Amino acid sequence: MKIQIYDTTLRDGTQREGISLSCDDKISIALKLDELGVDFIEGGWPGSNPKDVEFFQRAQELPLKHAVITAFGATCRVSGIPADDQNIKSLLDSKAAVCTVVGKASIAHIEGVLRTTQEENVRIIEESVAYLRQQGRGVMFDAEHFFDGYRLDPACALELLKTAERGGADVLVLCDTNGGTMPWDIGRVVREVAQQVSTPLGAHIHNDSECAVAGSLEAVRAGCSQVQGTINGYGERCGNANLLLRTKAVFMWQHFAAARIPISTSIRKRLAIGRVL
Numbered sequence: 194m195k196i197q198i199y200d201t202t203l204r205d206g207t208q209r210e211g212i213s214l215s216c217d218d219k220i221s222i223a224l225k226l227d228e229l230g231v232d233f234i235e236g237g238w239p240g241s242n243p244k245d246v247e248f249f250q251r252a253q254e255l256p257l258k259h260a261v262i263t264a265f266g267a268t269c270r271v272s273g274i275p276a277d278d279q280n281i282k283s284l285l286d287s288k289a290a291v292c293t294v295v296g297k298a299s300i301a302h303i304e305g306v307l308r309t310t311q312e313e314n315v316r317i318i319e320e321s322v323a324y325l326r327q328q329g330r331g332v333m334f335d336a337e338h339f340f341d342g343y344r345l346d347p348a349c350a351l352e353l354l355k356t357a358e359r360g361g362a363d364v365l366v367l368c369d370t371n372g373g374t375m376p377w378d379i380g381r382v383v384r385e386v387a388q389q390v391s392t393p394l395g396a397h398i399h400n401d402s403e404c405a406v407a408g409s410l411e412a413v414r415a416g417c418s419q420v421q422g423t424i425n426g427y428g429e430r431c432g433n434a435n436l437l438l439r440t441k442a443v444f445m446w447q448h449f450a451a452a453r454i455p456i457s458t459s460i461r462k463r464l465a466i467g468r469v470l
């Protein structure tokens with residue numbers, strides 16, 4: 194099993210307080226990330242601001258050797274349909290080959306934030322994923338607050354993953370959005386989920402407990418084939434899993450090797466020599 198490295202420095206990383214990147218900055222970082230050998234570069238949220246729209250326009254001309262640019266956005270709105278949804282339209286207009294769609298995966302957020310029902314949330318997730326697939330895009334489904342949601346109501350959280358799978362998602366990304374889940378719980382939940390779905394799993398772990406790298410390693414050991422993170426762990430609040438900090442990155446690589454899980458050669462070479470941006 195090859196591990197995909199998915200970098201979200203240009204989206205989640207820029208949600209860190211004090212970080213602001215111009216479009217030129219984002220372009221030059223994307224080129225560096227490609228040079229580093231990451232598999233996916235999440236370029237931004239084209240539905241959220243004009244700078245990200247410009248980035249995706251310019252990104253089409255980038256001479257990338259390996260990485261695929263992805264665009265981030267949400268499912269269509271409650272009571273709406275994807276074909277009429279401005280956010281979904283922005284994802285398509287970005288021309289990104291892969292769209293990462295975030296959806297609620299905790300009953301607490303479905304009822305408390307979206308103020309809707311599980312049935313309606315199932316509908317908007319399935320229709321949004323299926324619509325983007327019909328438009329020829331690869332789709333990663335980010336299950337927001339998945340680990341907290343699974344602790345609260347495992348049946349509900351699992352149903353949402355199966356919904357995204359039914360819609361045709363290529364990867365189901367389990368998010369520890371609050372960063373409070375311990376690594377051993379992440380491993381246990383990933384193992385349980387892997388028995389229920391056949392779509393590849395990813396992990397997006399925040400660092401509020403200073404365990405994002407450890408949690409990501411556990412996720413991979415338990416069966417995730419995609420790891421999401423950022424350069425230097427930049428990200429909202431306490432940040433994300435750090436893909437690059439030298440000691441941690443080498444540690445991560447050693448774990449992959451020990452687990453006999455091949456990681457892409459270019460990443461391995463560069464992590465082994467501790468090269469940083």
Ligand SMILES: [Zn+2]
Pocket residue numbers: 205370397399428429433
């Ligand atoms: Zn995040």
